[in-house]
Amino acid sequence: MTSPRRFVVTGLTGQVVQSLVARSSQCEDVEIVAIGRPNFDLANADTITQSIEAARPELIVSAAAYTAVDQAESNEGDAFAVNAQGPAALARIAKTLDVPIIHLSTDYVFDGTKAAPYVESDPVAPLGVYGTSKLLGEQLVASTHENHAILRTAWVYSPFGRNFVRTILRAAETRTELGVVDDQVGNPTSALDIADAILTVGRNLLGSNDLAMRGIFHLTGRGAATWAEFAEEIFRVSKMMGGPFAKINRISTSDYPTPARRPANSRLNCERIAEYHGVILPNWKISTSGVVRHLTR
Template sequence: MSRPWRFVVTGLTGQVVQSLAVRSSQCEDVQIVAIGRPDFDLANAETIARSIETARPDLIVSAAAYTAVDQAESNESDAFAVNAEGPAVVARVAKTLDVPVVHLSTDYVFDGSKAGPYVESDPVAPLGVYGRSKLLGEQLVASSQENHAILRTAWVYSPFGKNFLRTMLRAAETRPELSVVDDQVGNPTSALDIADAILTVGRNLLGSNDLALRGIFHLTGRGAATWAEFAEEIFRVSKTLGGPFAKINRISTHEYPTPAQRPANSQLSCEHIAEHHGVVLPNWKISTGDVVGRLTR
């Protein structure tokens, strides 16, 4: 067969890039090439172009981001540099090299006031700096490179890095009870599943010029939960595997104040990506069990 496609991924330590490394090891047609600091820095335009060009991509996965939601409230310039200006440069380089770009975005572009799952065409209204920076990133990527797929995801967890699932398991090692918010609802999404989806979307973009494969798509695990329900499922699985567990005390958002306001409803409808890319992620409980199992083993 011909050489594998080179998917150049921004970031070295993020949940998605590590998950892509795991998933791509099982396929022969895609090679993951991760680029990151100090050679690649989203806050330094010169390093962006040089690093991407050197990596010789067939497709770029724009995964690196400023993800400290609360910290962004007091570091607005950094958040916008990394989440908006940097991805714009990435997209312009992709345009120059004539390669597609897959850009990761977030449920935080919505304010959470809708009663049901958000579709791609729903009005955006981010509540904080993080959401505004990611929204501008979407807009700049789309205007810089027409050959793009923007994937909005939510509540990302994995065996890697810092995330809610790993935080819960770690806390349960020393605390028999934990208080978790129960009035925010969303779709817990495994980064391993996101990686599978990116591989499929990337292949589709490289294999067809169909405009229906381009644009904004929602990508989350199937089924919804509150943070408290998510935590209870994590501990249910962990307990059966002999891992740490704790009792969950359900609390309201106002009992756990944070610098950044979170959407009360983060549910995303994923019918659009299913129809055009054939991507349907597993139910969140199945993937939660997989990740807890990996960590327990």
């Protein structure tokens, strides 16, 4: 029996790393090694090199990030250190060790003005500091190490960490009505599904030198929804399970001002990752139902 391939993942508490740990327990060919603070810090290049070398990766998954979108507007230095310089350092050590790197990015690299779902080659135009820092991270990873796969995803939720599903279910425990934005559309994406995709893409990168398997790929759940539609589906399943629910009042973005602007259209076209990696994520309603059922049991 061959030894499992070692995927070293950055972060300890993020949705994707926790999902990878959960999923890897069901497969024998991949070992997930998660590294994080205090020994590993994306804002400290010395800890990056030391931690990665000590973990002896066969593949690196760059999952940790500065994800506080609104706080990034007033904390630009930290956002760029973690989302741009940190991944660049990871790419350098991946190149030195001659191992592939999978880097997670975001729909926020686009401005949301396109009428159709975005493809990988569409012009990028981030609206704020978070998206700009993530875009620079993509560019630095790609220019540093050619053996990379950059996975842009969107509207991530899971049974773990802070996310829209958990936040809105908690809010419904004390409120009977909630106002939710209905003029932003995207693809809700389960971190558990992202983890499955990372395992597949990682195996492909280790098993083939095909250049078509490298580069930028979009990775989201199938189907689209507004935040209000997403919330209504969460509450439909929760109510059916005897969990909390509330009435959704549909509001506009202008009714809920935030420091950072959000793309009105966050939909991503995922045909490229289906063609070259064989990855097609489930419809968002199926995965949402699974997560809500888990949380309300």
